[in-house]
Amino acid sequence: MPLIVVPTPIGNLRDITLRSLDALKEADIIACEDTRRTAKLLNHYDIKAPLVSCHEYNERSRVEPLLERVEQGQKVVLVSDAGMPAISDPGYLIISSAIERNLEVDVLPGPSSILPALLLSGLSPDAFVFLGFLPEKKKKRRVLLGKVALLPWTLIFYVPPHDLQGTLEEMLEALGDRKAALVREMSKLYQETLRGNISYLLEVARLESKRGELVLVVEGAKMAETAETWKEEALRLTSEKRSAKDVVSLVAERYGITKSAVKRWLRECADEEG
CATH class of the missing domain: 3.30.950.10 (Tetrapyrrole methylase, C-terminal domain)
Known part of the structure; x- marks a missing residue:
């Protein structure tokens, strides 16, 4: 059986798919961010399934026991409090660990903000x-x-x-x-x-x-902003009497521009002034 990642409603409890409800009903265990919050969803749909907490503070310790269950053929479902697990929520470590072990992973579509x-x-x-x-x-x-x-x-x-x-x-x-x-x-x-x-x-x-x-x-x-913003920043830093090396490093880091492009443009400016 795969590890099944199930997105849950971000607000209205009716915003859940039929496939997600089936996965929750058939689960041998549900790993969830907050057992109290997930219990409200399960109670709403009269679903009985064992829950285990899996949040940002204990996710690492949950990897081994949960993936052992997957390896044993149990149906393990991963949810978060709302929306898709691992998207600004816990879950990525378990999902990535399962993939590294060549275990099957299934991600169901569903609610997201x-x-x-x-x-x-x-x-x-x-x-x-x-x-x-x-x-x-x-x-x-x-x-x-x-x-x-x-x-x-x-x-x-x-x-x-x-x-x-x-x-x-x-x-x-x-x-x-x-x-x-x-x-x-x-x-x-x-x-x-x-x-x-x-x-x-x-x-x-x-x-x-x-x-x-x-x-x-x-x-x-806007395209004009994209072309000009980093150049304005380079000029501002130069006016502060920063070294050329510092200006190049700061602009490249902040704006994702290659150092060679910044150096070339600064040389062109210097040539024009000279």
């Missing part, structure tokens, strides 16, 4: 990048935002409610005042979508707290 938020935003769905939660450390956040600032694709983030204002402030500085949408409590009673520029969303966040699950969708860079 990413695509509904993208379409609700009204921004281009042709190409997009999902970035999950930003790093907690400010330096790493700045570096990441600097790199994605050049991408022409729609950006999708998860945002913790307590960090919404700070996140929007950093994005406004790093990305500029782009079009964006904040989708809150998707598929739940108080679902809400706010659309406008980042500055508008920031103004709203300063006036009222936004609780619950938050998905932030941000417009990608």
